[in-house]
Amino acid sequence: MxxxxxxxxxxxxxxxxxxxxxxxxxxxxxxxxxxxxxxxxxxxxxxxxxxxxxxxxxxxxxxxxxxxxxxxxxxxxxxxxxxxxxxxxxxxxxxxxxxxxxxxxxxxxxxxxxxxxxxxxxxxxxxxxxxxxxxxxxxxxxxxxxxxxxxxxxxxxxxxxxxxxxxxxxxxxGGVILSVNIKMKKPGEAPAEIVGEAPVAERLDDLLESREPTVATYAKEDGCLIRVTAKGTDREEALNKIIPVVVKICLRFPDAIKRIYE
Missing domain, CATH: 3.40.980.10 (MoaB/Mog-like domain)
Incomplete structure (x- = not known):
């Protein structure tokens, strides 16, 4: 709808x-x-x-x-x-x-x-x-x-x-849309060549093309934000689509993630 x-x-x-x-x-x-x-x-x-x-x-x-x-x-x-x-x-x-x-x-x-x-x-x-x-x-x-x-x-x-x-x-x-946010450390807390918006987007290039779930990056003063969003018939189904992608992102930035939240 x-x-x-x-x-x-x-x-x-x-x-x-x-x-x-x-x-x-x-x-x-x-x-x-x-x-x-x-x-x-x-x-x-x-x-x-x-x-x-x-x-x-x-x-x-x-x-x-x-x-x-x-x-x-x-x-x-x-x-x-x-x-x-x-x-x-x-x-x-x-x-x-x-x-x-x-x-x-x-x-x-x-x-x-x-x-x-x-x-x-x-x-x-x-x-x-x-x-x-x-x-x-x-x-x-x-x-x-x-x-x-x-x-x-x-x-x-x-x-x-x-x-x-x-x-x-x-x-x-007939369904829910769920988003999980991954907050990156800001430059100074982690190397800028890793946590800047452009380097983050480059490392996630293949995931940013995904349509289900979708992955988007946002430049913020306190550090780049990555948002993973999926639709499901209920919260559990949407979350099951999101979790594998969140794991992939965490593996690509092992020391640069500040927190993960909905």
Missing amino acids: TAEILCVGTELLLGDIVNTNAQYLSKELASIGIEVHFQTVVGDNAERILSCVRTALGRADMVVLSGGLGPTKDDMTKERIADFFGKKLVRDRRAYDNMVQKAHEFGVFQITEGMKKQADVPEDSFILYNEAGTAPGCILEKDGKTAILLPGPPREMKPMFETAKREYLIPKA
Whole structure:
């Protein structure tokens, strides 16, 4: 299963906030075997959001969106996704009651129309109730394509995604992707002609061409990092693919490895 992450918010494009949601979602999706091929950021514009969704679902099985579910006029993610999937918005009583309760907890007692619209969800969708905020998320399916809508604030998005992962994604994912990291000593701790990125890559030339598992090197200030990644039906199968490659790497750098970790 493949996915694209679509983060909605003009503040992201302006650099006002750091897009930590994309990093979190990429790691979480990979951990259950869903391959993320693209990440996209789009501003709060209805037509551009819809265009990005069309593009995403044209090249991936699933689009995971964060942001644009709030009470203001520029929060329009839900409306555009409902249009795309041909669904009407209906008010969910549990979501409405939760919104009112959370608003009261935040000291807000006048419920505006904008706040009320947060409880509107696409009909026949899998609703993801928000335990940390006022806007619910949801999951929609049509013709083999899936959209997962999540709020933008990380403290709301993360627990909601955990629910989506546990109750919806894991049963559908059919596998896990596992990575094992090999941290090299930095120059000064070991000879630079051995632990520099170029010498490391040269010694691993044959392994870097492997597709299963994959091997990649990354230059870091505190020493080169080697990452071995494999996909399996479960953690054990993925690990069984990784271990022989990790052993080969260790044998090629017997005195230059600092630590090995997931």
